[in-house]
Amino acid sequence: MNKIALVFIAILGLTTFITGKMTPVTTAMADTNAINPNGSSELSLLMRQMHSHAAEARAAVAEKRNVAYPAAFLAINTAQPTDDETKNEHFEGFSKAYLQMLDNYIASTDENRIKNYNAVVYSCLSCHSSHCPGPVPKIKKLLLPEVFTD
Ligand code: HEC
Incomplete structure (x- = not known):
């Protein structure tokens, strides 16, 4: 594995960590079918x-x-x-x-x-x-x- 790949994985991990802390998984997963983030009409x-x-x-x-x-x-x-x-x-x-x-x-x-x-x-x-x-x-x-x- 090269350095770029490692840096990429590190950034990905960090973003997942930060966003994971800010948005509870339950909210993010709600109504995954919806195209509209405000809910389905x-x-x-x-x-x-x-x-x-x-x-x-x-x-x-x-x-x-x-x-x-x-x-x-x-x-x-x-x-x-x-x-x-x-x-x-x-x-x-x-x-x-x-x-x-x-x-x-x-x-x-x-x-x-x-x-x-x-x-x-x-x-x-x-x-x-x-x-x-x-x-x-x-x-x-x-x-x-x-x-x-x-
Ligand atoms: C008279 C017009 C009209 C007809 C007939 C129609 N549609 Fe739609 N369809 C729409 C409109 C307008 C929307 C967008 C609805 C909205 O954004 O609230 C839509 C949205 C959709 C969506 C997206 C739904 C979602 O998940 O948000 C699908 C899939 C779809 N139609 C499939 C179909 C199928 C299959 C048929 C026939 C069996 C059909 N439509 C017939 C007008 C129509």
Whole structure:
């Protein structure tokens, strides 16, 4: 090990020691999922539920079953966002499309389940492209290949 590495480790150790003394670990570890240090907004929490629902629906495709969604999703327009400026005048158009796609998905048959499921994910992506681009890569991972459809 060279000298630079040793100095680096010493500085790292010292910083950990100092910050460790100033911030109790319990506070630093609280709500590690939160992107926002001030805590999670209603809309963020709802979005995480929506993501879980989509992930579950994705897994259920292989079992040829549809996954019902909770009524809480209907509150998408009134859930408080982290920042008031996050939502623009197109928000309700996008949320309406999402809820419509969810209802189509719920009514899916074995013939159109993959297509209807992907349509839900595309409706997430269209709102995110204009509102909150951060989670887009994560949402894209939900898409399923449509090899069995036309
Ligand atoms: C009508 C617009 C809209 C739709 C539709 C939408 N989102 Fe979001 N999403 C947002 C906004 C706005 C935020 C930022 C919320 C905030 O900062 O309070 C967000 C935040 C998120 C986050 C980050 C949550 C966090 O941890 O803070 C994820 C993940 C996410 N959305 C996934 C999804 C998925 C998956 C779907 C579809 C199943 C979806 N979104 C549909 C607008 C939308």
